[in-house]
Every structure is written in C-alpha cells, then in structure tokens.
Amino acid sequence: MDVGHRALTGPGDEAVARCRKLVEPALREAVAVLHPWGAAMAAFTLGWSGIDGKPRHHGAGKGLRPAIALLSAEAAGGTAEPALPAAAAVELVHAFSLVHDDIIDNDEQRRHREALWKAYGVGPALVTGDALLALAVRQLAGHPAAMRHLSAALVELVQGQTADMAFEQRAWAGPDRVSTEEYLEMAAGKTGGLLGAAAAAGVELGGAPQLAPRMWDMGRDLGVAFQIVDDILGIWGDPDVTGKPVHSDLRREKKTLPILAALSSGTTAARELSAVLMSGATDDDTVRYAAGLAEQAGGRDAAQALAERYLSSALHALDECLPDAAELRDLCRSLVDRVN
C-alpha cells in the first residue's frame, strides 16, 4: 500500500517534488492544532522529525496522492491552489492508513525507521491515526463535492483492509482460495479509492467537476496497478530500497497477486508452490524458495502484465479527461515503471 518512500525515477519526479512543497504548509498548519504529544507523533509519522523531536530531512513520503490532486487541478483549471485542501486531505488519510496498517500487521519498520506504534506504543499510535483522519475530514468539511469523494474513498479503504485481513485466513488452494477477481476488488478498495478521490477531488476543486467521475475511475485503476507493483516489490524488491523486511507478505500469508497468479498457472512450479505454502513453513529458506517458484510459475510476469493493463486503462481515461496533463501522465507511468 505504501510505495511513496521508494525512489521514483522518471520525468514525474520534479512535479511531485513541486507539489510536495505546495502542500507541506497546509499539512503543517493542520497538524499544528493537535495536542503537543499528538503533534509530535504526527510529525514523526509524516517524516518531519525523529523520535527525539528534532527535525529531519528524510523519511517523508513522496507525496504521490497530493501530487495527483494538485496536478489534476492544474490540468483542469490552470492552478493547483484550489485543490490544496484535497491534497492535504488525501495525504493525511494516507498517513492515517499507514499508521493503522502497521499496528494491524504488526510491522515494526516503516520507511527505514520504527513504525509509529513501535516508537510510541499501540494506544498513542492508534489515536494519532485517528487524529490524522480527523484532520483530513476537517480539510474538506466545507467542500461537499470533494468531501463526497473523500468519504467514498474512506469507505472503500476500510472495505479493502477488511477484505485483505479476511484473505489472510483463507487457504492457498481448494474451494476457499482467493480469486484474482477478489484480489482486484480488494486492491481497488485498499489502494484505488484514495487515488480516485485525489484525482476526482482535484478536478472538482480545480473547476472541472464534470470530469470527476471519469477521474475517479482513472485513479482507481492507477491504484490497482500501484498495488500490484507494490506486491511485486514486496516479494522481489530490495529491502534496502523498500524499507520493509523481505518476504514479509509471504510470511504473513498475504494473498498478493503474483502468488495468486502463480498458483493458478497450472504449471509444475505452481503445484510445488502450493505444497510449500500449505506446509505453513516461514523460515528464510522456504520463503526464498517459494518466491523462486512463484517466479518460475510466471506469477511475477503475470502480475507485471496486469499492472500494465490497469495503467493503460488509467492513462486512457486521463487522456480523455485531461489530454494536456503531461506531468500527471508521466507520474502515472513512473509508478508502474519503477519495477523495471
């Protein structure tokens, strides 16, 4: 769900950095109203300071979601400013979801440092997540059209998270196995909704509300592509780059697309992979072996191809809505290309 910390390469980079600078004052202003302790935890989780409270200059997310909101507004109406509340809101929701995800998944690391719950305790982290969400809602309270997109994304987000958790309890094989369709619905909720809201609220506040429904679809498809790439990097990415422990998704029986695709390939490797996964062993050797089998069974390629297909669909919608949105187009592409 979080790929923002990985180095992006490509022409979208500069635009993202510009948008990050635009939205940061709004984020800092939002967080400043919190209780000092809450503000410190929010600053930690947003990457602005260390656990010692001292400012730091790495560990922040790239700010992809605000960039999508601001670039959508610019392309729709000429200026990014009207979409700043939406940009801040989607970044705050993203931060909220990471804080709660790390508690749920018991993940101790985030962006190369301790997860918030690990640094401050579960209770304080939980409330800080709630606070980030409250601040997000507050950003858009006075903008009902954009608020509708945000609230739809919130509902999608919790649906996707619930489905993702429910998948962990299902078997790898047999009638109870998770289908690709179920995975795609989960990913559209967990990751797509918020990207959809960023794009839709961006054009809504940018002065082109008629484009909002199509931009919502654009963002959702982009989100699915994004999540699939995240799954690929979670298995075959370099932990030094991703900031996450290697193979943690496999260990946790996360039903990720590359594994689901591998299992349904009908190959010998698929049968062996199934047996290995069903054994329940999670030692390093077994998990590394499973990752190899998944690749042999074509899971990695199939996932990459599906990510490309969702990206194409997103770009098609984008070209229809905003044919001159070159920076946004570059940004979308860079999110999928980064695995190459």
Add this chain to the structure above:
Amino acid sequence: MDVGHRALTGPGDEAVARCRKLVEPALREAVAVLHPWGAAMAAFTLGWSGIDGKPRHHGAGKGLRPAIALLSAEAAGGTAEPALPAAAAVELVHAFSLVHDDIIDNDEQRRHREALWKAYGVGPALVTGDALLALAVRQLAGHPAAMRHLSAALVELVQGQTADMAFEQRAWAGPDRVSTEEYLEMAAGKTGGLLGAAAAAGVELGGAPQLAPRMWDMGRDLGVAFQIVDDILGIWGDPDVTGKPVHSDLRREKKTLPILAALSSGTTAARELSAVLMSGATDDDTVRYAAGLAEQAGGRDAAQALAERYLSSALHALDECLPDAAELRDLCRSLVDRVN
C-alpha cells in the same frame, strides 16, 4: 465516556427510546454496505447481534447522542427527520470511539460482554472502528454545515483522548500533577465535542442554523457534566450496572475528577490518598481504601457539585435557544441525576 448502557430513569427515557427507533434504520442501512465480516463486527459492537451472529435484544447503547440531535431538530423545526443523517453520524462516531478506546485501554468488557477486540482480535477491531468512522463521515458528506460540526467534534475527540492518555503518565502530586482546569478541557474534548456536534447539527439540519453555536456550547457543557458523572460511577458505581470492572480507572492511574478534587482538598484524607496513590499498589484492598479516602476528602461531593454546575450551564443555554424543548431538557437532567 460511555454511560449509555446504564438504565436511565426519568422522563427523558421515552423520548430516547423513540429516537432510537427513528435512527436505527439509518444505522442499519449505513452498516449494510460493509464487507460481511466488517458488518458482523459492526453489528456486534452496536449491540444488534452476538459473536455467533445471531440477533440479540440487549447490549445496544441507549442512543443518547442521536436523541440529542433529533430532539434538537424537533424543537427547532418541528420534525426530527431532517436530522437523521446527523443522528446516525454521531452514533457511529460514538461507536468508533468506544471500539478504539477499549483497544487503547486494554478493557476486556463493554456493556456486559466482551469488547470487540477481545471477541475478534485487535486488528479487525481497529479496522471496524475506522469503518464506523468512515460511515459517519459519509452520512454528512453532503451537509457541509453539519459536517463542520462533526469534523470539529472529531478533532476535539482525538485531542481529549490524547490528553487523557498523557495524563496517565503524570504524577498524582507535585508540580506535574493534573489540574482541574486541564481535566475540564480534556473532558470537554473527549466527551463534550460529540454532544456539542449532536446538538449543533440537530438544529442546523432542523432549520435553525442561527442556534448552532449556542447549542454547540450547550452540548459541550452537558458532555463535561456527563463525563464527571461517568468518573463518579467508575469509582463508586455498581459494576453489575455499569458493565465495567470496578475501580478500573483507579488501577490505571486515570486522572478522574473525583480523585483530582479529593487530592486538592487539603484534608488529612487527601494526604493519605496521595500517599496511597503514589505507592502504585493496585490490589483490591488498596484500591477500595483509596476510593474511601477520596470520598472522605470530599472528592465525590465536589465532583457531583461540578457536574451540577455544568448541567445548569447547559440547561441555561438550552432554555435560551429552545425554551420549549421539554423532552431534551428532561434528557439532559436525567444524565446527571442518575447518580443520585
């Protein structure tokens, strides 16, 4: 924070039951969009079903917050219906806050049964809390004026929760002790904000937006009174009635008003209470002894008097805004009178 499950006595009762019937279809409709697992957890936490998924007819909250919203709307404009989205939203936020509070406080019991996290696990409960909040936001997404009240209440709520947690880490005596003023600010946030939003959004949607600021103050004062009474019942209430383990606030070093008031009384009992609390002992005998000392030191009476003062202030505001709101007036009074 939760007193809704205790038997109310008094003339407000019937109105609350009527409002509960009015809002329930909206709540059921909201929850129905969730993932089946999420819907089951929401139904459990709202008291509609047991962990076996079977319907049950006790364990639901009284629905005080929706009653405040609906009775405010009725008194302001003649009908409750326009305020139904606000009524559902405040009840969903209340449910969200209880689910997360029980995780934070490690409370295993809620309304005479297992807390949601105890029944389903921390991760699923956490997401269900988030889902209830998402549904609340969705209720009011199209009502910007009411949404502003709700989002202000959300920010207050997390501020109050953060302050309450921070208090637990502070000493009972000495320069770091929690002052009554700090307590009152915390209670106004943790409990007052949502009651303020219920009242303000109620008149807002009921057709009298000019009353909203004063009704917000009314609800906040009522919330402070409510929280103080909750604190009193948490120490001297009957656990069979409250559904909470006896003295749990004392064991957890919660800085509740009766104890703070007792400690600042300058009595011999206060000095002894201070010594007992500073010892850190939390066995049954010590905690019971501390409760006795707090009563001797006048903490219970002082808390009760302060609750009455906040109730008076709330009723004064209510009489100014809605002089004919007899049912709402009765309801407010019953919330404080229930300790007598």
